[in-house]
Amino acid sequence: MQTVLFHHTPMAYRNSSKQKPPQHALAVQETSAERIIKAAHQHTATVWQGDFHNAKQVLAAIKKRVRRKMKAESDPATAFHKHRMAQAQQSQIINMLLVEIAGDYTVNAQRAPDVQAALNDVFGASNGESFLLPLNQLLGFIGAHEWHKKGVDIAELGDKIHVPFGVFSPIRGEYLALVAQTRLPENCQSAQDIGTGSGVLAAILAKRGVGKIIATDNNPRAIACAQQNVQRLGLSQHIQLRECDLFADECVDLIVCNPPWLPAQATSAIETALYDPKHAMLKAVLQRAHAHLQPHGELWLIMSDLAEHLGLRQKDELAHILAQNHWHIAHIAQTQASHPKAHDPNDPLAFARSQERTFLYCLQSQK
Template sequence: MADLISDHNGVSWEWRNESTQKPPKQVIFLREAGADKVLKAAYEHTAVIWQGDFHQAKQVLAAIKKRLRRPAKTGGDIQTAFHTHRMQQAQQSRILNMLAVEIDCGFQLSLPRAPDVKAALADVYETENTRPFLLPLNQLLGFIGAHEWHKKGIDLPQLNGKIHVPFGVFSPLRGEYLDLIAQAPINGFQTAFDIGTGSGVIAALLAKRGISHITATDTNPRAIRCARANFQRLGCAQQVTLTETDLFPAGKADLIVCNPPWLPAKPTSTIETALYDPDHAMLKAFLNGVSKHLNDNGEAWLVISDLAEHLHLRNNSFLTDCFQTASLEIIDTLHTRPAHKKAADPADPLAFARSQETTFLYRLRTCSS
């Protein structure tokens, strides 16, 4: 998101922020300041634009993070604990984003000891800037880290290859759901839809498993560009057609796969739309519309975890009720336990729920009349 804000001289600046946060009310330019001074300004809705040494700015940011760090709350209502956790995340993110830097034309960062950030910013933004803009330092560091991961790629044994993911596209670091897709029987299917393809990892896996004609859909232009590049790298571009559309493309397929957001909560940034979906809107739309796009004897695969049940964000009968409403029946259910780091981290605020989480692949078909 981009907004216009003013400094104390009334000069307007473009403020860029990948979250849905409101911009600061004003900005001040400082060559040096301690964490306490930056925090005081942040609580007054004023952003500090750092003009001094880059590494010192990183130290100040680290000190602010340390001051904002709060111990996880235990006990009480589980659903309230989740929403409290989300609220604290949003508040801390807003405060951290009040320490910013000026990005000059051509994605240049003109601070002492600053790294070359041009490639990292080009990964995020489609076109080079012809005017300076202001950017939270915490987000810039995130862009730099994401750019390095984008170059390196993520090794996925299910693909016997790598997926490369830029900032703004959900990364398939949790590989357990890919194990389920690799194990589910293909049953001679030749056509498939991958709904909400993101990085393209599911479509690529279906191609590797021998499905000859796959249509992958997404509404995020970054995801479309990312998936296209991954299909080229993995040698499956001839098998996959990319379509920028919401949910289903035109026509029907033997197999339709969807890995929707798993938690019914409000996202605070574009990338969080892969994790949070208010009132399970995408999940319901997929289930209610999938029968119209399935060929005879076709299957719909729904990949989803039960973390929302353990967080008391939906009841245990929610999914089966949705299947019944959509006139879908379960052929089989595959499941696995998560192996990612958060699942075994007792310091994680949601450890009480993550320790019980199971990831499922539901094989569904249209109910016979």
């Protein structure tokens, strides 16, 4: 737990990103976006104790002031890294508007909503200690809790997947369709879903008739989430959840893995589902999967080519990594990206997102 000097007294501070805590925090009833930004540049956070709805308006004003349109770059990698740097700098300022959360998970602000269920979803049961929390993150937690309750419709399941904050949500449907439609290996009776997250891919495999699926993840929140989804979908007899790093000990007919697609540094725990420096997880899976496949089994690798359009990976680099690790490409299925950002011309990375494709590589071991 980090601490901040609040009225010259250390107070607990929580932040779901990897940002450093502010050096000081001062309480206010009302103030302006300009003053909060000025204080932030002096490493001082502002703790809002006035009207909660006014705080949301001021937060919107802060975002409007710090989020400026980036200059176009001819080099894709430079554009990506500048975008990520700008995101980090903007987030640092935005997260300097704080609220005080009491030990019973109530907000010390007028007309504040009931956030107890949302905070319990994120942090678990309260330890009774008050703490400071960025307002922007609190609003994100509230939104995530509502999505957790509502669930995400999955056409391939004809049902919903429910995902709490801290677990990657399967909101991009194109890769789910690839797993649901690609021909299974002959006589496929068993599978492992590596980095299962919400459990959605394991559920799709079970719906397709794979009798035994072991779903692994090293994130206990993901395992708990997947377990709840598996039970809700009535698939417990087919899917076993294991909290471990990558592989369970068994050998199976099919291994499915959807690793992080971008070889870059994550700035928060949830971003580890998207960013992985130097494709470390991908390479570990490719190195170790041989020992966990039955003869004539297959490794299904789900990858986007966004990294190539961003200049983060050379066009032939993935093929080289596969060959280097003794994998033969038996079949490739692909689809155009269909998520909202892929069609948003105002997105800073629209030049790359508009060209993105998602691939399912059906790989056979050459060892």
